[in-house]
Amino acid sequence: MSAQLASSLRLQLGRAGRSATGSPLNQTFKRAAGMTVREAERRAAVAQENQAIARQLTRPWKAGDVYAPHDLSAAEARKWRVKHRPTxxxxxALSxxxxxLYKVSLQPQGRGMLMLSLP
Incomplete structure (x- = not known):
C-alpha cells in the first residue's frame, strides 16, 4: 500500500510541477527577473556614461563655486586641461x-689621499 501511495504522490507532484510553470505567478517572477537584468544593464550603461563625462570635465569644482553655463563648454574644458609649466x-623663489643642502665629509685614506663620501 505504501508503494502505491508513493507512486501516486510522485504523480501528483509531477502534475503540480508542470502546472506551476504555466501559472501567471511564475510568469510574473520571470518578467520581474528580466526587468531587474534590464535595469542592471541600464544602470551600468548610465554609470559608464557618467564616468566618461567626468573624465572630460577637468576643472576641479569646489563646494560653493558659482559658474555659468559657459563654464561647462568644451572651450572652458580645454583651458583647464592645459598643464602650465611653472615660470x-x-x-x-626661496633664495x-x-x-x-648636501652634507660632504672628507676622510683621509692613507698615502695623503682624501675620499669624498656623501651620507
Whole structure:
C-alpha cells in the first residue's frame, strides 16, 4: 500500500510541477527577473556614461563655486586641461642654493689621499 501511495504522490507532484510553470505567478517572477537584468544593464550603461563625462570635465569644482553655463563648454574644458609649466623655480623663489643642502665629509685614506663620501 505504501508503494502505491508513493507512486501516486510522485504523480501528483509531477502534475503540480508542470502546472506551476504555466501559472501567471511564475510568469510574473520571470518578467520581474528580466526587468531587474534590464535595469542592471541600464544602470551600468548610465554609470559608464557618467564616468566618461567626468573624465572630460577637468576643472576641479569646489563646494560653493558659482559658474555659468559657459563654464561647462568644451572651450572652458580645454583651458583647464592645459598643464602650465611653472615660470619660477622653487629654489630661486626661496633664495636657497640646493648644493648647500648636501652634507660632504672628507676622510683621509692613507698615502695623503682624501675620499669624498656623501651620507
Amino acid at each position: 619660477t623655480d622653487a629654489f630661486d 636657497v642654493n640646493p648644493l648647500s
